[in-house]
Amino acid sequence: MTFTERALKILKYNRLTAIGAGIVLLVILVGVFAPVIAPYDPNVIDVPHRLGAPALKHLFGTDEMGRDIFTRVLYGCRISVSVGIAIVCVSAFFGILFGSISGYAGGKVDNVIMSISDMVLSFPSMVLALALTASLGLGLFNTMLAVSIVKIPVYVRLVRGQVLSLKQRQYVKAARTFGAPPFWIIWKHIIPNSLTPIMVQMTLGLGDAILMAASMSFIGLGAQPPTPEWGAMVNSARAYAIDQWWYAAFPGLSILVTVVGFNLLGDGIRDILDPKSKQG
Amino acid sequence: MTLPLLRLENVDKVFVKKTMMGKKSYIHAVRGITLDIQRGEALGIVGESGCGKSTLASLIIRLETLTRGKIILDGTDVTSLKEKDLRPLRRFVQIVFQDPYSSLSPRMTVEEILTEPLKIMTKLSKAEMHAKVTALLELVGMNASCLDRYPHEFSGGQRQRISIARALTTEPEILILDEPTSALDVSVQAQVLNLLNDLRQKLHLTYIFISHNLAVVKYISDRTAVMYAGQIVELGPSEKIMLEPLHPYTRELIAALPAVGKKLKPLTKAADMTENVAQERGCPYQNRCPLVDLRCKSERPPLAQFEPGHFLACWGVTKS
Numbered sequence: 001m002t003f004t005e006r007a008l009k010i011l012k013y014n015r016l017t018a019i020g021a022g023i024v025l026l027v028i029l030v031g032v033f034a035p036v037i038a039p040y041d042p043n044v045i046d047v048p049h050r051l052g053a054p055a056l057k058h059l060f061g062t063d064e065m066g067r068d069i070f071t072r073v074l075y076g077c078r079i080s081v082s083v084g085i086a087i088v089c090v091s092a093f094f095g096i097l098f099g100s101i102s103g104y105a106g107g108k109v110d111n112v113i114m115s116i117s118d119m120v121l122s123f124p125s126m127v128l129a130l131a132l133t134a135s136l137g138l139g140l141f142n143t144m145l146a147v148s149i150v151k152i153p154v155y156v157r158l159v160r161g162q163v164l165s166l167k168q169r170q171y172v173k174a175a176r177t178f179g180a181p182p183f184w185i186i187w188k189h190i191i192p193n194s195l196t197p198i199m200v201q202m203t204l205g206l207g208d209a210i211l212m213a214a215s216m217s218f219i220g221l222g223a224q225p226p227t228p229e230w231g232a233m234v235n236s237a238r239a240y241a242i243d244q245w246w247y248a249a250f251p252g253l254s255i256l257v258t259v260v261g262f263n264l265l266g267d268g269i270r271d272i273l274d275p276k277s278k279q280g
Numbered sequence: 281m282t283l284p285l286l287r288l289e290n291v292d293k294v295f296v297k298k299t300m301m302g303k304k305s306y307i308h309a310v311r312g313i314t315l316d317i318q319r320g321e322a323l324g325i326v327g328e329s330g331c332g333k334s335t336l337a338s339l340i341i342r343l344e345t346l347t348r349g350k351i352i353l354d355g356t357d358v359t360s361l362k363e364k365d366l367r368p369l370r371r372f373v374q375i376v377f378q379d380p381y382s383s384l385s386p387r388m389t390v391e392e393i394l395t396e397p398l399k400i401m402t403k404l405s406k407a408e409m410h411a412k413v414t415a416l417l418e419l420v421g422m423n424a425s426c427l428d429r430y431p432h433e434f435s436g437g438q439r440q441r442i443s444i445a446r447a448l449t450t451e452p453e454i455l456i457l458d459e460p461t462s463a464l465d466v467s468v469q470a471q472v473l474n475l476l477n478d479l480r481q482k483l484h485l486t487y488i489f490i491s492h493n494l495a496v497v498k499y500i501s502d503r504t505a506v507m508y509a510g511q512i513v514e515l516g517p518s519e520k521i522m523l524e525p526l527h528p529y530t531r532e533l534i535a536a537l538p539a540v541g542k543k544l545k546p547l548t549k550a551a552d553m554t555e556n557v558a559q560e561r562g563c564p565y566q567n568r569c570p571l572v573d574l575r576c577k578s579e580r581p582p583l584a585q586f587e588p589g590h591f592l593a594c595w596g597v598t599k600s
């Protein structure tokens with residue numbers, strides 16, 4: 001079965017994957033077209049209409065400054081998705097770098113890289129990211145940096161495992177008999193042939209990255225007001241959680257739905273790419 | 281006698297494996313192999329699975345480093361050359377592996393596969409590479425329409441032809457063939473063997489042909505070396521090895537051949553796998569040998585000339 005056939009079959013028979021794919025598509029479209037779809041400016045203050053309940057004019061209501069929550073959720077989508085993608089790309093990049101060095105060089109280098117990875121993995125990632133952001137300083141950028149660093153070891157392990165098994169393939173050995181330098185072998189053979197598991201890990205990691213970044217903003221370490229970031233919005237909404245439920249609910253729900261969407265899709269892609277999985 | 285193209289002197293390979301407890305275990309995969317390979321000859325290497333044939337190939341092609349001994353390529357000692365200094369010499373020795381499925385990268389087109397060695401080793405232009413690769417494909421009996429297809433679109437035999445073409449891109453003098461046909465159907469096997477014989481004549485290649493099948497080795501090679509437990513136990517003209525084998529182990533191998541076997545009375549008792557462990561002291565074959573004697577248990581028989589051109593490592597077989 002080709003990739004497309006498998007993909008179609010899974011989308012057809014596995015509802016959850018289809019739902020995940022739908023959510024991800026929607027989230028990405030919203031992120032890209034936020035300025036076009038949004039009815040208002042996310043930062044325009046309208047004090048007379050503050051804390052308004054959801055209505056036709058303001059679908060998700062307004063916040064304590066009278067800003068349109070629907071607009072801010074749409075813009076938040078753009079922030080969360082780009083933050084998530086940036087985190088995942090940075091972690092994957094360094095994971096590929098260190099993982100391939102570790103697997104290829106072996107010996108002491110491997111020992112050092114793997115000990116550090118294992119140490120990082122042994123901490124709860126949220127706690128570690130928190131500590132890192134606290135020491136790097138507040139702000140969305142530092143949060144992204146912290147979460148990226150915490151997530152690197154996942155890719156290091158994955159890529160190292162790939163290198164170790166691919167190194168034994170005869171086409172890699174053949175390349176060595178032509179005098180291919182390590183750099184060539186990693187770039188031409190190891191990375192292309194490890195790309196599928198890396199992509200699955202990245203999709204699965206996206207939901208997690210978005211959630212972690214939002215959590216950090218919720219705690220007050222990440223995105224700072226008035227940035228329309230979901231986590232930060234939920235944080236500002238805490239004071240109004242009981243009487244103005246919509247303020248916290250819509251950004252909160254957006255986080256939930258997005259994270260679930262990426263996770264469902266990630267699981268589905270793993271099934272499509274792994275012919276041994278049941279659904280295939 | 282002319283200078284051999286490739287000379288192995290007392291080549292040893294010991295693999296060190298760390299066990300779970302941090303202890304080391306040693307696998308002596310190749311022991312004291314001395315061998316001269318003349319320009320243009322085809323040398324067969326036979327022996328059962330695990331006797332060290334592939335390890336020997338890896339040592340010659342320098343995918344593994346030697347534990348002891350020397351490798352001399354066309355008069356140059358290449359044993360202790362660093363990878364950087366080895367690079368220009370890698371062109372001269374090439375290998376075709378056994379498994380036609382794992383020997384070609386699934387993500388590369390045939391053109392990418394065949395130009396890879398050229399990109400690494402030469403400074404040819406794109407057009408020159410394309411021309412060269414097309415010619416090579418034709419040489420191995422395929423055509424240029426294959427160039428932009430992927431390995432999974434081909435059969436085992438075709439893949440093996442592509443592997444052969446790849447090994448020939450650098451115009452090697454020595455081609456190591458590590459069981460190139462054992463994964464193929466019998467009919468396909470014959471075609472590939474014929475191709476190899478043709479190529480050898482056309483390109484004046486020197487072959488090191490590895491197989492566990494004596495009949496296949498004989499079809500390709502002028503001389504045959506029989507390996508057991510990492511050592512060469514018999515070496516001679518392929519005809520001699522097939523028709524008048526001397527070493528008890530060679531006789532066991534030949535007795536197992538369906539066509540020739542009946543004519544030759546096997547000297548050996550059936551191989552008992554529990555006794556199949558090679559001995560550190562004395563002859564490695566002593567546990568399976570019907571001619572075993574006291575001396576066999578204490579002293580390792582050296583590979584010595586029995587008749588001109590026919591070498592044997594055995595105490596028990598003497599001239600009658």
Ligand SMILES: Nc1ncnc2c1ncn2[C@@H]1O[C@H](COP(=O)(O)OP(=O)(O)OP(=O)(O)O)[C@@H](O)[C@H]1O
Nearest residue numbers: 295297307309328329330331332333334335336492
């Ligand atoms: N990289 C390695 N590390 C440790 N042991 C090894 C390694 N490569 C080979 N060996 C061991 O060395 C011995 C010889 O293996 P080798 O692959 O050379 O045998 P072979 O004659 O080619 O067998 P086959 O016919 O199955 O290919 C085996 O016991 C094997 O387990």
Ligand code: SF4
Nearest residue numbers: 563569576594595596
């Ligand atoms: S040396 Fe002894 S044990 Fe070894 S093959 Fe000859 S007779 Fe048999």
Ligand SMILES: [Mg+2]
Nearest residue numbers: 333334335458
């Ligand atoms: Mg082998």
